[in-house]
Amino acid sequence: MEALVSNLALGFSVAATLNNLTFCLIGALLGTLIGVLPGIGPLATVAMLLPITFNLPPDGALIMLAGIYYGAQYGGSTTAVLLNVPGESSSVVTALDGHQMARQGRAGAALAIAAIGSFFAGCAATVGIAVIGPPLASVAQQFGAAEYFSLMLFGLIGAVVLASGSVIKAVSMIVLGLLLGLVGQDVTSGASRFTFGLPELSDGIGFVAVAMGLFGLAEIMTNLERSQNRSEGHETVMPVHSLMPTKADLLTCIAPILRGTAIGSFLGILPGGGSVLASFSAYTLEKKIAKDPSRFGKGAIEGVASPESANNAAAQASFIPLLTLGIPSNPVMALMIGAMTIQGITPGPQVMTKQPALFWGMIASMWLGNLMLVIINLPLVGIWVQLLKVPYRLLFPAIIVFCSIGIYSLNNSPVDVLFTALFGLLGYLFVKLGFEAAPLLLGFILGPMMEENLRRALQISRGNLVTFVERPISLGLLLATVVLLVIVILPSVRRGREEVFQE
Amino acid sequence: MRGPIRLRNPQDLFAGLFLIAVAILAHYLASDLSMGRLVRMGPGYLPTALSWLLGGLGLIVALRGFTIDGPQLASWAWRPLIALSASLIAFALLLERGGLIVAIIVTTLIASLATPRHRPLTTLTLGVALSAMSAALFIGLLGLPLRLWPDLG
Numbered sequence: 057m058e059a060l061v062s063n064l065a066l067g068f069s070v071a072a073t074l075n076n077l078t079f080c081l082i083g084a085l086l087g088t089l090i091g092v093l094p095g096i097g098p099l100a101t102v103a104m105l106l107p108i109t110f111n112l113p114p115d116g117a118l119i120m121l122a123g124i125y126y127g128a129q130y131g132g133s134t135t136a137v138l139l140n141v142p143g144e145s146s147s148v149v150t151a152l153d154g155h156q157m158a159r160q161g162r163a164g165a166a167l168a169i170a171a172i173g174s175f176f177a178g179c180a181a182t183v184g185i186a187v188i189g190p191p192l193a194s195v196a197q198q199f200g201a202a203e204y205f206s207l208m209l210f211g212l213i214g215a216v217v218l219a220s221g222s223v224i225k226a227v228s229m230i231v232l233g234l235l236l237g238l239v240g241q242d243v244t245s246g247a248s249r250f251t252f253g254l255p256e257l258s259d260g261i262g263f264v265a266v267a268m269g270l271f272g273l274a275e276i277m278t279n280l281e282r283s284q285n286r287s288e289g290h291e292t293v294m295p296v297h298s299l300m301p302t303k304a305d306l307l308t309c310i311a312p313i314l315r316g317t318a319i320g321s322f323l324g325i326l327p328g329g330g331s332v333l334a335s336f337s338a339y340t341l342e343k344k345i346a347k348d349p350s351r352f353g354k355g356a357i358e359g360v361a362s363p364e365s366a367n368n369a370a371a372q373a374s375f376i377p378l379l380t381l382g383i384p385s386n387p388v389m390a391l392m393i394g395a396m397t398i399q400g401i402t403p404g405p406q407v408m409t410k411q412p413a414l415f416w417g418m419i420a421s422m423w424l425g426n427l428m429l430v431i432i433n434l435p436l437v438g439i440w441v442q443l444l445k446v447p448y449r450l451l452f453p454a455i456i457v458f459c460s461i462g463i464y465s466l467n468n469s470p471v472d473v474l475f476t477a478l479f480g481l482l483g484y485l486f487v488k489l490g491f492e493a494a495p496l497l498l499g500f501i502l503g504p505m506m507e508e509n510l511r512r513a514l515q516i517s518r519g520n521l522v523t524f525v526e527r528p529i530s531l532g533l534l535l536a537t538v539v540l541l542v543i544v545i546l547p548s549v550r551r552g553r554e555e556v557f558q559e
Numbered sequence: 560m561r562g563p564i565r566l567r568n569p570q571d572l573f574a575g576l577f578l579i580a581v582a583i584l585a586h587y588l589a590s591d592l593s594m595g596r597l598v599r600m601g602p603g604y605l606p607t608a609l610s611w612l613l614g615g616l617g618l619i620v621a622l623r624g625f626t627i628d629g630p631q632l633a634s635w636a637w638r639p640l641i642a643l644s645a646s647l648i649a650f651a652l653l654l655e656r657g658g659l660i661v662a663i664i665v666t667t668l669i670a671s672l673a674t675p676r677h678r679p680l681t682t683l684t685l686g687v688a689l690s691a692m693s694a695a696l697f698i699g700l701l702g703l704p705l706r707l708w709p710d711l712g
Contacts, residue, residue: 250585
């Protein structure tokens, strides 16, 4: 307990410096700004805004990125409520009741309760990280190469099982990602792999180009395609009258917010969990236990409060495996790993012991960032409404231009911009072939780390594969991986899973 | 129930063929690299192993094209696809020689072609506005080492 307090005190001393507060604020604002744009989810937002953080000091960069992430999520809910166009899959649920509330003239109450729920969930999850982090990291510090390999395998498969869509196609995407991750000079032997003789590829494919292409550019392409097929009818942006929820609203929402926070915190830690699953589960639960389930879908405020809390709790909790184990539980965390690597930080349990200021500073900044979102975004909601009225045909060229500059300025390399275009095309091809790009990104980020740990483990064991099942933690993780795969292949579970994702 | 083999899921067939093609390419590219052995893996070990795995997965996905009913191959929206890629390529080619202003205006013009609803004058205004904003923000404020005007020398 004492350690917790002193750790958090250290964190706040880092996060509350003027510089870091500014980075946090800019991150949260920019994240909301881009996240509020219809059709652009947190993943695309983080991918597109990555370059602006790379010239910052490591703690500032990570604080800003975290700010961008929860800002983007908050922006996505705003769009869902006001426009009924969910920016991303975790806001789909928010749109159900949130937009109905907006139609009844209660947009302000919906937005306020979303912000309050998110803030509470963010606080709870932040404390959760601070409590669970150190013990988990000390377990992880005893991990050897074999355990790490098995853990990453578990993480990859877990991410696939909980994701929607075809499992086998998702596994294929992981393998493709692993292969792409191997592009470049092999660290051990110095041999060039898959470089086609291009010197630009010797350090591997830039992960920002991959992420921005697959998620940012491909998303704009599919958005434009959708609006092409849709008739010109402008969606009407719902007006926001009063931001204050009534006392009755607040009282109704206390329990849903608590439940949403609990569900979100739990699911966020799991590989592949993330915010989508959390908000869906929270909504389903509220509907199940409600006295009058028929109110849901017609503007029930619990249907906004609980999923929004779950969503934010999960987003925050997904930092736990990232910061303590160094493995990403969802694609946004994979981007964080990439960003950490560029900053010269090796993600893993050693971050907490070797760079406590960075670790605790980031955690404290999450709390501050959530507070900022409540204080700043509610008054700014008018600006977001105006932004939603800007036609897309003016917005997307601007996004393209800023993305191009961002990509170029990473390494002052025009080739990176070309690669972004290439991965944009690839991302569009994936959409058309029914592939999800998120597992590819996880494989791409984890590929080099997995290879390194695999090699090291086998070197230590003199080429004996038994090492992976001899060591109890590694064995346990591998067994868990097998169980996950078996479960998802069983027909009965498969049907249930499809139902969940259909809703 | 046995019937003649027929294509039931074109999307998966093509998805599988795509994976197989990538696997063959990867296998070919990795064939020059030394494999090594388990105890000391060479640079080619994992690429080769993964290419086999990808090929196998691709085969299963392709076969599903004949066993499980699934969606047709979706039509492609060539317009945004070509316009957006071309706009990025133009940016990459123009930035260092043409400078930021020219690159942004051209990029905006090409990107706008992605939608049939673009209006030339609005787009040009947008391009000019974006380049002025970017010049102020990226060169003025952030001090990025970017050329502003074309290199005429």
